[in-house]
Amino acid sequence: MARSNEVNLNECKMVVPLNTWVLISNFKLAYNLLRRPDGTFNRHLAEFLDRKVPANANPVDGVFSFDVLIDRGTSLLTRIYRPATAEEPLPDVAELEKPVTAEVVPVIIFFHGGSFAHSSANSAIYDTLCRRLVGLCKAVVVSVNYRRAPENRYPCAYDDGWTALKWVNSRPWLQSRKDSKVHIYLAGDSSGGNIVHHVALRAIESGINVLGNILLNPMFGGEERTESEHHLDGKYFVTLRDRDWYWRAYLPEGEDRDHHACNPFGPNGRSVKGIKFPKSLVVVAGLDLIQDWQLAYVKGLKKAGQEVKLLYMEQATIGFYLLPNNNHFHAVMDEISRFVGSDC
Amino acid sequence: MPLYDSASSSAGSCSGSSSSSSSSKPPPPPPLQQDIDGLLAVAGYKIRSSELRQVAQRLERLETAMGNSPADFSQLASDAILYNPSDLAAWVDSLLSEFAQPPTCSSEFIPGPVNNGSTTAESHTPPVQQNITYEQRTLDNQLTVVTATEEDSGIRLVHMLMTCAECVQRGDFSLASSLINDMQGLLARVNTVCGIGKVAGHFIDALSRRIFRGIGGGSVGGGGYAFESEILYHHFYEACPYLKFAHFTANQAILEAFDGHDCVHVVDFNLMHGLQWPALIQALALRPGGPPLLRLTGIGPPSPDGRDSLREIGLRLAELARSVNVRFAFRGVAASRLEDVKPWMLQVNPKEAVAVNSIMQLHRLLGPDPIRNSPIETVLNWIKDLNPKILTVVEQEANHNQPSFLDRFTEALYYYSTMFDSLEACRVQPEKALAEIYIQKEIGNVVSCEGSARVERHEPLAKWRRRLSGAGFRPLALGSNAFKQASMLLTLFSAEGYSVEETEGCLTLGWHSRPLIAASAWQAVAEAGSSAACVG
Numbered sequence: 001m002a003r004s005n006e007v008n009l010n011e012c013k014m015v016v017p018l019n020t021w022v023l024i025s026n027f028k029l030a031y032n033l034l035r036r037p038d039g040t041f042n043r044h045l046a047e048f049l050d051r052k053v054p055a056n057a058n059p060v061d062g063v064f065s066f067d068v069l070i071d072r073g074t075s076l077l078t079r080i081y082r083p084a085t086a087e088e089p090l091p092d093v094a095e096l097e098k099p100v101t102a103e104v105v106p107v108i109i110f111f112h113g114g115s116f117a118h119s120s121a122n123s124a125i126y127d128t129l130c131r132r133l134v135g136l137c138k139a140v141v142v143s144v145n146y147r148r149a150p151e152n153r154y155p156c157a158y159d160d161g162w163t164a165l166k167w168v169n170s171r172p173w174l175q176s177r178k179d180s181k182v183h184i185y186l187a188g189d190s191s192g193g194n195i196v197h198h199v200a201l202r203a204i205e206s207g208i209n210v211l212g213n214i215l216l217n218p219m220f221g222g223e224e225r226t227e228s229e230h231h232l233d234g235k236y237f238v239t240l241r242d243r244d245w246y247w248r249a250y251l252p253e254g255e256d257r258d259h260h261a262c263n264p265f266g267p268n269g270r271s272v273k274g275i276k277f278p279k280s281l282v283v284v285a286g287l288d289l290i291q292d293w294q295l296a297y298v299k300g301l302k303k304a305g306q307e308v309k310l311l312y313m314e315q316a317t318i319g320f321y322l323l324p325n326n327n328h329f330h331a332v333m334d335e336i337s338r339f340v341g342s343d344c
Numbered sequence: 345m346p347l348y349d350s351a352s353s354s355a356g357s358c359s360g361s362s363s364s365s366s367s368s369k370p371p372p373p374p375p376l377q378q379d380i381d382g383l384l385a386v387a388g389y390k391i392r393s394s395e396l397r398q399v400a401q402r403l404e405r406l407e408t409a410m411g412n413s414p415a416d417f418s419q420l421a422s423d424a425i426l427y428n429p430s431d432l433a434a435w436v437d438s439l440l441s442e443f444a445q446p447p448t449c450s451s452e453f454i455p456g457p458v459n460n461g462s463t464t465a466e467s468h469t470p471p472v473q474q475n476i477t478y479e480q481r482t483l484d485n486q487l488t489v490v491t492a493t494e495e496d497s498g499i500r501l502v503h504m505l506m507t508c509a510e511c512v513q514r515g516d517f518s519l520a521s522s523l524i525n526d527m528q529g530l531l532a533r534v535n536t537v538c539g540i541g542k543v544a545g546h547f548i549d550a551l552s553r554r555i556f557r558g559i560g561g562g563s564v565g566g567g568g569y570a571f572e573s574e575i576l577y578h579h580f581y582e583a584c585p586y587l588k589f590a591h592f593t594a595n596q597a598i599l600e601a602f603d604g605h606d607c608v609h610v611v612d613f614n615l616m617h618g619l620q621w622p623a624l625i626q627a628l629a630l631r632p633g634g635p636p637l638l639r640l641t642g643i644g645p646p647s648p649d650g651r652d653s654l655r656e657i658g659l660r661l662a663e664l665a666r667s668v669n670v671r672f673a674f675r676g677v678a679a680s681r682l683e684d685v686k687p688w689m690l691q692v693n694p695k696e697a698v699a700v701n702s703i704m705q706l707h708r709l710l711g712p713d714p715i716r717n718s719p720i721e722t723v724l725n726w727i728k729d730l731n732p733k734i735l736t737v738v739e740q741e742a743n744h745n746q747p748s749f750l751d752r753f754t755e756a757l758y759y760y761s762t763m764f765d766s767l768e769a770c771r772v773q774p775e776k777a778l779a780e781i782y783i784q785k786e787i788g789n790v791v792s793c794e795g796s797a798r799v800e801r802h803e804p805l806a807k808w809r810r811r812l813s814g815a816g817f818r819p820l821a822l823g824s825n826a827f828k829q830a831s832m833l834l835t836l837f838s839a840e841g842y843s844v845e846e847t848e849g850c851l852t853l854g855w856h857s858r859p860l861i862a863a864s865a866w867q868a869v870a871e872a873g874s875s876a877a878c879v880g
Contacts, residue, residue, distance in 0.1 A: 051388020124388035
C-alpha cells in the first residue's frame with residue numbers, strides 16, 4: 001500500500017484524468033456550499049445543483065428505466081432499470097412490470113452514495129452507473145431513493161433500504177424462472193455501501209436470502225483517528241472535517257462515531273459470526289482517507305468466517321467508478337460482473 | 345387485477361401505491377463540433393474539452409479562497425442566487441466573482457467579462473450562450489450575482505412577483521404598483537415568447553388588474569362569452585393532452601359502469617362542443633352484446649344570440665350515433681351556473697343506469713364562504729339522489745382555493761408555469777396560442793378575482809376525496825385499463841415529459857412528475873340494492 005507523506009494538489013491532479021478531477025472537484029466545491037457549520041444543510045440549493053435525469057421508458061443503449069413509488073408514507077421512490085429484450089426492443093409503456101423471462105435474472109438493489117446527505121436515485125452520475133450495471137450483469141437494477149441526512153437521520157436510510165428489499169423480494173415479475181425466487185444482490189457506493197451492510201443484516205434476521213453484497217468505497221468510520229486518515233486528510237478531495245460533518249448529520253444526536261452504524265465491527269458492533277451473511281465484494285480505493293476503516297471491515301468479515309473478496313485499487317481516488325476513463329474502473333466492473341455472474 | 349399495485353397489501357386493493365410511465369426520447373448527442381466533453385455531458389455538465397484546464401485552475405483558486413473562511417462560504421451560498429450549474433465554466437466563474445478576487449489578465453486564463461466595460465485580451469472562443477454579461481450588486485449583506493441571460497431575468501421576475509403578491513396581501517398597493525412597473529421593465533428585456541417570461545407576463549397582468557381595477561374581475565368573471573369560451577376550450581383540448589386524458593379516463597370508467605345495462609343515461613355538467621362523447625358512442629357501439637339505448641343530457645350556458653348551441657351539438661352527436669347504430673337521445677339543459685340546475689330538469693328515469701360526468705366543474709361550486717347548503721353540497725346531494733352508477737370527476741390538481749392570497753398566488757405561479765412549460769411541446773397554431781389564452785383566463789380569475797367572481801377555486805385531489813366521502817360517496821378505483829388507456833394516449837401524443845400516475849385508485853396526468861390534472865370515479869354509498877361493483 002503506497003503512502004506518501006508529501007502529496008499536494010498537483011499530485012492529486014496527476015492521479016486522475018482531467019475531466020474526473022474537474023468533476024470531483026466541482027462536487028467538492030458544491031458540497032462545501034451546502035454544509036453549514038451549525039450542522040444544517042442547504043437542501044434547496046443541493047437539489048438545484050444536483051444534475052438529474054428523468055426515467056426513460058424508451059431504451060437507450062439497450063436499457064430502459066421507470067420510477068416506482070414503493071412506499072407512499074415515506075415517498076420512497078425507486079428507479080428500475082431493465083434490459084430491453086431482442087424480441088421487444090420497444091417496451092409497451094403499460095407493461096413495464098412484465099415478468100423477467102430468463103432462467104436466472106440477478107436483481108441488484110442499488111444504494112447511491114453521497115455520504116447520506118447528497119444525491120438521489122435520479123442523479124445523472126448514478127443513473128449512468130446503474131445503466132452500466134444492467135448491461136454488465138444482465139441484471140435488473142433497482143435504485144433506491146432513500147431518505148437523506150440531516151433531515152432524516154439513522155435509521156431512516158436503513159429502513160428505506162429494508163422496505164426496498166422486501167418490495168423487491170415480493171415482486172412476482174422479478175422472480176427468476178429457474179426457481180421462482182428473486183435473486184437479490186445489494187450494491188452501493190460510499191454511504192450506499194454502508195447501507196448494504198446494514199440491510200443485509202436485517203435480511204438475515206427476516207430470512208430473506210441475499211446472494212451477495214457489493215460495497216464500493218463504503219462509508220465507515222470510528223472515533224479513533226487512523227493512519228490513513230492522518231496521511232490522506234485533504235489530499236485527494238476529501239477531508240476528515242467533512243467526514244465528521246456527515247457522521248454528525250446521520251448518526252443520532254449525541255452519538256459518536258463508534259455507533260454501530262458507522263463502525264459495524266467496533267466496540268458497539270454486531271458480530272456476523274455464525275450467521276448466513278451474504279458473500280461480499282469490497283472495493284477500496286488506495287487514495288481514500290477512510291481506507292483503514294474499510295479494510296477493518298473486510299478483516300471483521302473474515303474473522304467472522306464470512307466470504308469476502310477485497311479489491312484494493314492502489315492509485316484510485318474516491319469516485320473513480322463514476323467515469324469510465326481509467327483502468328480501475330474497468331477492473332472493478334469486470335469483478336462485479338463475475339461476482340454476480342457466478343450464480344447463473 | 346390492477347397492474348400497478350405496488351403496496352405490500354393484498355392484491356386487489358388499490359391503496360398506497362403509484363407508478364408512473366412517461367414517454368421521453370433519448371437525449372440528443374452532444375454537438376461534436378463544439379468539442380464538449382462527452383463523459384461530463386452524461387454526468388450533466390456542459391464543458392468543452394479545451395476549457396477543462398482553465399476551469400480546473402479556477403476551481404483551485406476557489407478552493408484557496410474557500411480555505412480561508414469556509415463558514416462564510418456556506419453563509420454566502422445561502423444568500424446568493426446561483427444559476428445554471430450545468431454550464432460548468434460559467435458557474436465556476438460566477439462563484440469566483442462572488443467569492444474571490446476577479447481574475448487578472450493573464451495568458452493562462454480566459455478572463456471573465458469585467459463589469460466596467462473594459463475588455464481584456466482576446467477571448468478564445470465565444471461563450472456558449474449569447475449576450476452573457478455580468479452584473480454584481482451588493483445589497484446590504486446580500487451578494488447577488490445575476491447573470492442576465494433570459495432565463496435568469498425570468499428567475500428575477502419570479503422573485504419580484506412573489507414580493508409584489510406579498511405587498512398586495514399586506515395592502516401595500518403603492519409598493520406593489522411600483523413593483524409592477526419594475527417588472528414590466530424587466531419583462532421588456534426578457535423573452536416573452538416562451539419559458540418563464542411568458543408566464544410571468546400573465547401573472548403581472550393579473551396582479552396589475554387586481555391592484556388597479558379592484559377585485560370585481562371584469563371580463564374574467566364567471567360568465568364571459570360562452571361562444572368564445574368554447575373556442576378556447578376546444579383549442580386547449582387540441583393543444584395538450586389534459587382534456588383528452590380527462591375524457592378518455594372518464595369514458596373508460598363510464599363504459600365499465602354501464603356494463604350489462606340496456607338503458608344508460610349520461611349527464612354531462614359542461615357539454616362544450618361535446619368533444620368527450622363521440623368516443624363513448626363508438627365504444628358503446630362496439631360493446632359485445634350490442635349497444636344500449638344511450639341518453640345524453642348536456643348542461644351548458646345559454647347562447648347569447650338566440651342560437652340553441654346545445655341542440656346543435658346534440659344533433660351532431662345524434663348523427664354520429666345513427667351512423668354506428670346506437671339508439672340515442674339528447675337533451676340540452678341551459679343554465680348559466682351549475683347550481684341553477686334542478687334534478688327534475690334532467691328527467692332521469694329510475695330504470696336507467698346513470699353516469700354523472702363533471703370535467704372541471706365542481707370547483708366552481710365552492711362558494712366564497714363556507715355556508716350551510718353551499719352550492720357544492722346542494723349539487724352533491726341531488727347527484728346522490730339520482731343514484732348514479734358512477735360519478736366521474738376530473739379536476740385541476742392544484743390548491744388555488746386557500747384563504748391566503750399569497751399562498752394561492754404562489755401555488756398558481758408554480759402550477760401554471762408547469763402547464764405553460766408543457767405547452768412548449770405543442771407546435772401547432774393557432775391551437776397553441778388559443779390554448780394559452782384559455783389558460784391565461786384561468787390565471788386571471790385565480791389571481792385578480794374574489795368573492796363570487798372567483799370561480800376557479802381548484803382544490804387538490806386529497807381535498808376532493810374528503811369532500812366526496814363526507815358527502816356520501818365512495819371511491820371507485822380506476823384500474824389498469826384506464827391507466828393503460830391514459831399511457832397509450834401519451835405515447836400517441838409523443839411529447840416528452842408527460843407522466844400518468846395512479847394514486848389510490850385515481851389517475852393524474854402531470855408534466856415531469858408534477859401532477860396537473862386528476863381524474864377519479866365515485867359511487868353513492870348505501871343505496872338499497874346497489875351492487876358494490878369495483879370498476880377495474
